[in-house]
Amino acid sequence: MSVNVGMWMKALQVIPRITREEWEKLDVISRWLISTRAAVLIMTFTSATIGGLLAARDGKFNLVLWLLVALGLVLAHALNNLLNDLTDYERGIDENNYFRAQYGPHPLQQGLMTRKQLLTYAAVTGALALAAGLYLVFLRGWLALVLLALGAFFVFFYTYPLKYIGLGEAAVLLVWGPLMIGGSYFVITGEWSWMAVLAGLPYALGPTTVIYGKHIDKLDADRQKGVRTLPVIIGEKAARASVRVMIVLMYALVAVLVLVGYFTPAMLIVFFALRYLPETWKMLGSPRPSEPPAERKDIWPLWFVAANFYHNRVYGMLFLLGLIADAILRNILLK
Template sequence: MTTQSVNQADRKLWLAAIKPPMYSVAIMPMVVGSAIAYAETGQFDSGIFALFLLAAVLILAWENLSNDVFDSETGIDVNKAHSVVNLTRNRRLVFALANLCLGLGIAGIVAIALAQQDPTVLAIVLLCCGLGYMYQGPPFRLGYQGLGEVLCFFSFGPLAMGAAYYSQTQSWSWGSQMAGVMVGLTTTLVLFCSHFHQVDDDIAAGKRSPIVRLGTKRGAALIPWTCGLVFAIAALGLLLGLFPIWTALVFGSLLSAWRLSRHVTRYHDQPQRVFNAKFFAIGFHSWSGVLLSLGFWLSAYGG
C-alpha cells in the first residue's frame, strides 16, 4: 500500500470520526426556530443567531467526543476504526477537547443570556446538556438501556426549538413547538438508524438499543410510520393555521423519506449495506428542515 493510499484512508477515517453531516442536527433547530420567530413576530437578530449557531455546534462536538470517550470505557467501540479515541489513542486528550468545546459553547449561551438579561435560554441549553450527558455518561448511560432516542427527541426537538425561538423573541409559540416535534422526530431517526449495522457489538457490550430490543426487521418497519407522522404533523399545522401555506414545501422532502424507508427496509439485516442508513436519515432531516424553514421565511416576505 502506497503512502498516498494510506493518507487517503486516514483522511476517510477522520472524516467519518468528525461526521460533518451530523452537525445538521445542531444547526436545523436554530434555523427553523429563527425562521418561525421571524415569520410570527418580524424579529430576527443576526448576531444572536450566529452566536447561538456556533454554540450549538460546539456543544454537539462535546457530545460526540465525550460519547467516544464513554464508549471506549465500555468496549463497545472496539471494532469502530473511526472512533476519535481509537484514532488518537489518547482518551484524556479527547476528553479534554470535548470539555473545551462544552465550555466555549456554554460561554456563548451565557453571553446571549447576559445580553438579553434573561437566563431562560441558558436554562434550556443546560437541561439539554444534562440530557446529552445522561445518554452515554456514567453512571446513567441511558443509551445502553434503549432510552437514547427519547433523550434525543426532547434535546434536539421541542427544547432546542423552544430555545432558538425564545432567543429571538423572549416568548413562546405553539407553532414553533409543533415544528419542534417534527425536527425532534427526524433527528431521532438519525440516531435510530445508526444502530442497524452494529447489533452484534451492541449485544456484546450489553447495550439494549431499540434495534437490539425490536430486531432489525421490526425496527425497519417503524421508519415509514415515523416519516409519515412527520408529514401528518405538518398537515395538522397547516389545517390549524399554525403553519402558513408556504410551509407545504416540506412535502418536497417526501422523496428523501421514501429513499430512507426503502433503503432500511431492503437492507436492515445486512450490516455492510445498511451502515449508511443514518446518512439517508440525515438527508431527510436536512431537506425537511430546510424546506420547512424556507416556507416560514417566504411567508414572512410573501404573505
C-alpha cells in the first residue's frame, strides 16, 4: 500500500467516487480524507482563517494559536462527518441507495470499512481535536471551555436530533459564525469580540447555503425517511427562496460593514464572486430536475448543493483576500 498524494489532492477538492478495488489500494491518509469528506473541510479552515485575519487586522495575530485552533476545528468537523455517517447508518437512514451513498463513497453502507474501523478513525480524530481544544482551554480559561463544550454538543448532536427536527441549518450558521470565527478570534487574541462575529457572518451564511442546498437536494428522500430538515418542513420553493435571501445578505452585509467604516473598501473584492453567481441563481429559481440534465451529469445527484458550494468556495477565497488587504491597509493607515 503506497502513499497516493494524487488522491490526497483529489479528495481535498471533490468527493471522489471509487470502487472497492480502488479503496483496497489506498493508504490510510487517503481513506481518512475520503471518509471524512475532506473537500468540505475547506469551509471550516476558511472560518478559522477569517478569525485569524480579523485578529491580524487588530494587530493581535499569533501563528501558533491560529494553527492550533484551525487544526482543532478541522478535526472536529471531520469527526462530525464520521459520526454523521455512523449515526445515519445505524438508524437505517442510508439504506436503499439513499442520497448520501449516491454522491460519494459511504464507507459503512458500501462495506469499505467495518464499524470498528470507522470508530477507530473517529477516536483518533476526536482525540487529536480534543487535545488541541484542552490546551486552548488551559491557555484561555472558562470561556474557551464553554466554546469547547458547545462545539462538542454540535459535533455529537447535529446529526441526531438537530438535523431531524429542522434545527440543523440554524446550527450550521451558529457553528461557522460565532463559534468558529468568534471563537478563533477569542483564542488568538484572548478577547471576545461581537464585531468579529458580525464581520464573519457574511461568510458563515455561505456554509449555511451549502447545507441548505444539500437538504433541498434530498428533500424527498428525507421526507420518506422521517428526517425533518428545514426544507422538508417549509417546502422546496420556500427553501430555494431562503437560499437566495442568504446569498443577498452575504454581499449586503459586507457593503454595510464597509459603509460604516469597519472594513476598508478592500473588502468589496468579494463582489467579484458575482461573476460566478448567475448559474447558481438560475438553478435556485426552478425545482430540482427529476433526472440529470445531459450537460450536468458530472455533478448529479448533487444539484443545489454543488451550485452553492462552488459559489461559496469562490466567495470564501475572495473574502480571505479582502481580509488580507484590509488588514494590511488598516495597519498602514494606523501607523
